[in-house]
Amino acid sequence: MQNAEVARQFEELADLLEIQGANPFRLRAYRNAARTLSGLPDSIQDIARNNPKELLELPGIGKDLALKIETIVETATLPQLEELKEEIPADVVRMLDIPGIGPKKVAFLFSELSIHSLDDLKAAAENGVIAEQKGFGKKTEQIILAGLEHLSQAGNRVRLADAKAQSDEIIHDLDTLKSVLQISEAGSCRRRKESVGDLDILVTSSQPNEVMDALENHELVKEVLARGETKQRVRLNSGLEMDLRVVPEESYGAALLYFTGSKEHNIVLRRRSQERGLKLNEYGLFREEELVSGRTEEEVFQTLDLPWIPPEIRENRMEFEAAEKNKLPELVELEQIRGDLHMHTTATDGTASILEMAEGAKSNGLQYIAITDHSKRVTMANGLDATRLRAHWKEIEKVQSQISGIQIMKGIECDILEDGTMDLPDDVLSEADWVIAVLHYGLKQPQKQITQRLLNAIRNPHVSIIGHLSGRLIGKRPGADLNYSEVLKAAADHGTMMEINAHPMRLDIDDIHAAKAKELGIPIVINTDAHSVRGLEVMQYGVYQARRAGLTKKDVANTKTWKQFYNLLKTSR
DNA sequence: GCCGTTTTCGGCCCGACTGTTTTCAGTCG
Numbered sequence: 127m128q129n130a131e132v133a134r135q136f137e138e139l140a141d142l143l144e145i146q147g148a149n150p151f152r153l154r155a156y157r158n159a160a161r162t163l164s165g166l167p168d169s170i171q172d173i174a175r176n177n178p179k180e181l182l183e184l185p186g187i188g189k190d191l192a193l194k195i196e197t198i199v200e201t202a203t204l205p206q207l208e209e210l211k212e213e214i215p216a217d218v219v220r221m222l223d224i225p226g227i228g229p230k231k232v233a234f235l236f237s238e239l240s241i242h243s244l245d246d247l248k249a250a251a252e253n254g255v256i257a258e259q260k261g262f263g264k265k266t267e268q269i270i271l272a273g274l275e276h277l278s279q280a281g282n283r284v285r286l287a288d289a290k291a292q293s294d295e296i297i298h299d300l301d302t303l304k305s306v307l308q309i310s311e312a313g314s315c316r317r318r319k320e321s322v323g324d325l326d327i328l329v330t331s332s333q334p335n336e337v338m339d340a341l342e343n344h345e346l347v348k349e350v351l352a353r354g355e356t357k358q359r360v361r362l363n364s365g366l367e368m369d370l371r372v373v374p375e376e377s378y379g380a381a382l383l384y385f386t387g388s389k390e391h392n393i394v395l396r397r398r399s400q401e402r403g404l405k406l407n408e409y410g411l412f413r414e415e416e417l418v419s420g421r422t423e424e425e426v427f428q429t430l431d432l433p434w435i436p437p438e439i440r441e442n443r444m445e446f447e448a449a450e451k452n453k454l455p456e457l458v459e460l461e462q463i464r465g466d467l468h469m470h471t472t473a474t475d476g477t478a479s480i481l482e483m484a485e486g487a488k489s490n491g492l493q494y495i496a497i498t499d500h501s502k503r504v505t506m507a508n509g510l511d512a513t514r515l516r517a518h519w520k521e522i523e524k525v526q527s528q529i530s531g532i533q534i535m536k537g538i539e540c541d542i543l544e545d546g547t548m549d550l551p552d553d554v555l556s557e558a559d560w561v562i563a564v565l566h567y568g569l570k571q572p573q574k575q576i577t578q579r580l581l582n583a584i585r586n587p588h589v590s591i592i593g594h595l596s597g598r599l600i601g602k603r604p605g606a607d608l609n610y611s612e613v614l615k616a617a618a619d620h621g622t623m624m625e626i627n628a629h630p631m632r633l634d635i636d637d638i639h640a641a642k643a644k645e646l647g648i649p650i651v652i653n654t655d656a657h658s659v660r661g662l663e664v665m666q667y668g669v670y671q672a673r674r675a676g677l678t679k680k681d682v683a684n685t686k687t688w689k690q691f692y693n694l695l696k697t698s699r
Numbered sequence: 700g701c702c703g704t705t706t707t708c709g710g711c712c713c714g715a716c717t718g719t720t721t722t723c724a725g726t727c728g
């Protein structure tokens with residue numbers, strides 16, 4: 127039972143209770159608990175089984191929810207949830223995904239109009255039944271019909287790299303308008319969250335209407351969903367939705383804070399404001415009617431006796447405690463990265479030669495790389511057996527003699543086989559400068575078995591690092607069911623490093639577990655896993671993820687100079 | 700349902716926009 131699954135059940139329970147019209151604060155309690163669980167690096171199952179008392183220490187978990195967690199862990203479900211699911215069909219809950227339709231309307235449709243399925247809903251809208259109801263109308267009917275069309279893609283989160291590319295392009299184009307004074311991205315995109323639900327853009331301008339017109343006519347924009355005096359919502363051709371907000375200059379900082387979030391971070395800021403007799407909203411920090419601050423984020427934080435907190439860590443996880451003690455981490459930056467230790471060449475499934483990859487990395491300013499092609503188990507990628515690998519390493523030595531200013535390590539991305547052994551024998555691995563051990567197959571094995579595979583690899587003295595630990599593909603495939611606590615503890619004990627794979631689909635390990643790895647003193651390496659020269663450019667996304675985990679230069683081993691890194695490797699063996 | 704240096708009850712963040720309304724509820728972020 128993974129933390130995410132327990133969280134999902136609480137979310138589902140909250141949705142169902144909301145349709146039933148339950149106390150909104152009770153719903154919030156369930157949703158807060160779900161959030162606590164998804165942000166928890168340790169296994170909730172282990173805690174519930176071994177130290178159930180510790181559940182009460184978790185924020186937002188009280189007696190009742192602790193008991194419910196224990197029940198879910200033991201029985202895989204919750205009687206209360208099952209009962210509610212009997213009462214309210216799954217299709218009725220799905221109606222919540224129609225934008226503009228919320229719990230109140232769903233409850234009415236279900237109990238007053240006996241609409242039990244999406245087909246019922248479509249029929250009722252088409253027959254004009256819905257438009258006749260009190261509180262509904264012709265427009266609502268249209269919203270429902272349009273919403274049913276989009277339902278399959280609604281709620282889909284987009285990977286950061288895809289979202290940010292669109293956001294950047296629109297911001298760049300709007301910024302050319304004379305009437306735009308300041309412009310910034312906001313929302314989860316600015317926080318560099320691995321996936322983004324929608325985009326937010328904040329503008330100060332003398333001519334809000336001109337800015338909104340420009341957005342409306344932008345080539346990436348498909349349609350306008352809402353438009354008021356200061357706020358516009360559009361849908362892009364990609365399906366992603368974008369909010370534009372126009373605020374006065376004196377409010378820009380407060381608005382930037384507000385729209386960057388996270389919601390949980392903002393709630394703490396507002397409570398903090400209240401404690402000081404102030405009120406914080408998107409227009410500024412106010413004492414009664416008087417604007418105290420709001421022009422810049424720094425100013426607002428300062429009024430609340432806090433240093434400026436970087437957007438990536440505004441999640442109400444550790445940032446307030448650190449800020450209070452004046453111990454905010456100096457987050458790692460792309461410019462500090464000096465090596466890239468996971469990449470492929472034409473020897474397996476890459477598209478560039480060893481020399482091309484080395485030259486590409488060098489022109490990106492790197493001092494050292496590792497060439498890490500696949501091992502033989504990955505037949506699809508033409509993985510290397512011992513003979514081909516040794517020849518490949520010879521080739522690397524040859525290239526090294528042809529190029530200066532960059533160190534090329536002889537590496538291998540070696541599969542951890544389903545039975546827990548390595549895909550290549552120890553004597554071969556012992557000849558490598560750098561061994562990345564990874565899971566590619568058997569990702570669905572039960573927790574005990576797959577965790578054991580990783581433990582075997584971590585304890586292998588020739589393994590330098592574990593690559594893309596969970597094997598997840600964001601939005602496509604969940605990661606393996608791992609016992610993270612055991613894996614990370616073993617890595618810390620054996621001096622095995624952990625990778626943050628920078629590929630936008632992977633970003634693996636994630637921010638939560640990277641933070642845990644840091645806490646345990648495990649050196650983290652951010653790698654691109656590039657399969658082409660262009661693939662080397664995704665390093666930035668790995669750095670974003672590291673920043674979200676609160677990692678500093680010191681925590682990331684490939685910020686070291688080649689010499690320092692070489693020494694670290696020698697001593698950790 | 701959680702929480703507490705205003706503590707075991709009574710709070711729990713704040714505002715814009717829309718549609719269906721005659722002053723506001725619902726939805727959203």
